[in-house]
Amino acid sequence: DGGITQSPKYLFRKEGQNVTLSCEQNLNHDAMYWYRQDPGQGLRLIYYSQIVNDFQKGDIAEGYSVSREKKESFPLTVTSAQKNPTAFYLCASSSRRLVGRGSYNEQFFGPGTRLTVL
Amino acid sequence: GEDVEQSLFLSVREGDSSVINCTYTDSSSTYLYWYKQEPGAGLQLLTYIFSNMDMKQDQRLTVLLNKKDKHLSLRIADTQTGDSAIYFCAESLHGGATNKLIFGTGTLLAVQP
Numbered sequence: 001d002g003g004i005t006q007s008p009k010y011l012f013r014k015e016g017q018n019v020t021l022s023c024e025q026n027l028n029h030d031a032m033y034w035y036r037q038d039p040g041q042g043l044r045l046i047y048y049s050q051i052v053n054d055f056q057k058g059d060i061a062e063g064y065s066v067s068r069e070k071k072e073s074f075p076l077t078v079t080s081a082q083k084n085p086t087a088f089y090l091c092a093s094s095s096r097r098l099v100g101r102g103s104y105n106e107q108f109f110g111p112g113t114r115l116t117v118l
Numbered sequence: 119g120e121d122v123e124q125s126l127f128l129s130v131r132e133g134d135s136s137v138i139n140c141t142y143t144d145s146s147s148t149y150l151y152w153y154k155q156e157p158g159a160g161l162q163l164l165t166y167i168f169s170n171m172d173m174k175q176d177q178r179l180t181v182l183l184n185k186k187d188k189h190l191s192l193r194i195a196d197t198q199t200g201d202s203a204i205y206f207c208a209e210s211l212h213g214g215a216t217n218k219l220i221f222g223t224g225t226l227l228a229v230q231p
Contacts, residue, residue, distance in 0.1 A: 031217045042221045094217055104150070106163050109162070110160050112158070114158075
């Protein structure tokens with residue numbers, strides 16, 4: 001089955017510790033994304049990668065880091081510099097689907113990781 | 119700024135129609151999207167509309183686009199309890215060149231039996 005997986009589903013860490021969230025996809029997608037979701041604020045983009053070995057900061061990159069060494073994997077590290085890390089983190093990957101003369105970008109989401117920093 | 123706005127909450131009775139509204143900002147958006155998020159899960163694409171269309175219908179879903187007012191709506195006919203979820207609209211930036219999507223704040227749809 002093709003899909004995008006995130007692990008673990010729930011994660012608890014002590015304040016001051018770095019933590020890495022896993023995201024793996026077997027959809028052969030070039031682009032991958034990390035979002036943070038907080039109640040009433042929708043999804044905010046942390047980092048995205050359009051191709052292996054390349055990534056760009058999103059709107060709220062401070063206190064986070066990523067790597068993209070393999071097409072299938074896009075891990076996110078929440079560092080101790082992130083002031084309010086407790087949130088629901090969503091990973092996505094995307095492909096462009098041709099429609100007529102154009103194309104649209106469909107993002108596929110993982111099930112999410114809920115991080116709680118104590 | 120790049121804000122996509124939605125009302126936070128909508129409550130309907132089972133069998134009624136639901137209408138979820140969204141306003142977006144980027145007039146160059148080529149595609150606009152509706153995603154559904156069930157509790158504790160990721161988002162799933164429900165439908166999308168190309169910016170040169172006014173309306174798109176897909177079974178119980180109808181999307182209306184008013185490009186002049188940058189207003190997008192999602193109508194769900196015969197709403198069922200299984201439709202209870204958070205619904206996000208999203209716009210593609212810069213004509214879709216970067217693959218980035220800007221998501222709205224989400225509307226929580228509560229369907230009363």
